[in-house]
Amino acid sequence: MNQQLGVQVTPWSHIRDIVAVGETFGGQVDTIWVQDQMLARNVYVALAALAARGCGVGTNVTWPFGRNPIEMASSAATISELLAPGRTMTLGMGSGGALVSNLFRMEKRAAVVEESVLLMKALWSGAEVALDEYPLLGARIGFVSDAKAKLTYPVPQPPQLVIAGLGPRIVEIAAAHADGCIAASNLPIHSRAALESPVYDAISNTAPLRARAAADPNFRLHFGMNVSVSRDRGRARDHARRQVALIVGNPGMWKAMELIGLDVESAHAVKAAFDAGLGIDGACLKVAAAVVDSLIIAGTPEDVIEPLADLRAIATKHGYTDFFLGAPLGPDLREAAELLSSVVVPAVWPERAKR
Secondary structure (H helix, E strand, O other): OOOOEEEEEOOOOOHHHHHHHHHHHHHHOOEEEEOOOOOOOOHHHHHHHHHHOOOOEEEEEEOOOOOOHHHHHHHHHHHHOOOOOOOOEEEEEOOOOHHHHHHOOOOOHHHHHHHHHHHHHHHHOOOOEEHHHOHHHHHHHOOOOOOEEOOOOOOOOOOEEEEEOOOHHHHHHHHHHOOEEEEEOOOHHHOHHHHOOOOHHHHHOOHHHHHHHHHOOOOEEEEEEEEEEOOOHHHHHHHHHHHHHHHHOOHHHHHHHHHHOOOHHHHHHHHHHHHOOOHHHHHHHHOOHHHHHHHOEEEOHHHHHHHHHHHHHHHHHOOOOEEEEEEEEOOOHHHHHHHHHHHHHHHHOHHHOOO
């Protein structure tokens, strides 16, 4: 299979701007990925609009908490019916982050993900599914005892299902049941600093995934290279700095930062600024420039070309097969899409230059 290329969009922008990203890239990329943020624009509505305009689409990522996986399976299958020939619907699933844990109970996260994956794949296959076989989902959602579920329509092109996650159990589930995995450079554990560190293989738990990919070329390892571009270099970097502050202000990121040699004291200062009520405007000023550069590649289009090419080469050495330009993309979404499409993608992936 040829290397796939995608672009990730957050749902904080107006839906017309999200759709415009897909229209800008057109056939230049394989997938427009949209984050699921639940309280922002609905991810399935956004994907349907993009698919209807000829884009391959995917969630990057969604989760099964606070959701009914039966409805998720039907939503993804319905979107597949909108795809143009040769396009794919991919459901990227994770075990939830800060937003999810602030809204829903999160016990047995990996096991809930596993049940959801198995249930959705069974429904896409056309099987009649005994819901008692998914007790954790039943306890959360309230399945009726002895109930069975079957989609009322065929799914000739089942969605691909890929998993994001770091823990040994979620990686085991991905290797056993999924069609691939997702990682991204804006998390310290998958940052450029981590990839260049001798401890990356140990801390990322990617060995089972690489082994599966080596045995099965259809099992894809997707790597996001997070980027912020603008003709205004300072504005692009300021936007990246704000995003990084939200990441490194989370104490859960500090152990990985310490292991790979990123400035943890800077992260402590970010957290202290948030705790002092300074908000994102005050906290982002505490982020060390080297930390920003390790997590998000930011600047003018010309600034980001070489670092993106370098990061792709480093990630490829670690076994990653496919890539996407990850959020935030830039301070102005439409401008960023145009610059990435017209300048950056043709420079880093010459075979994808628009003709």
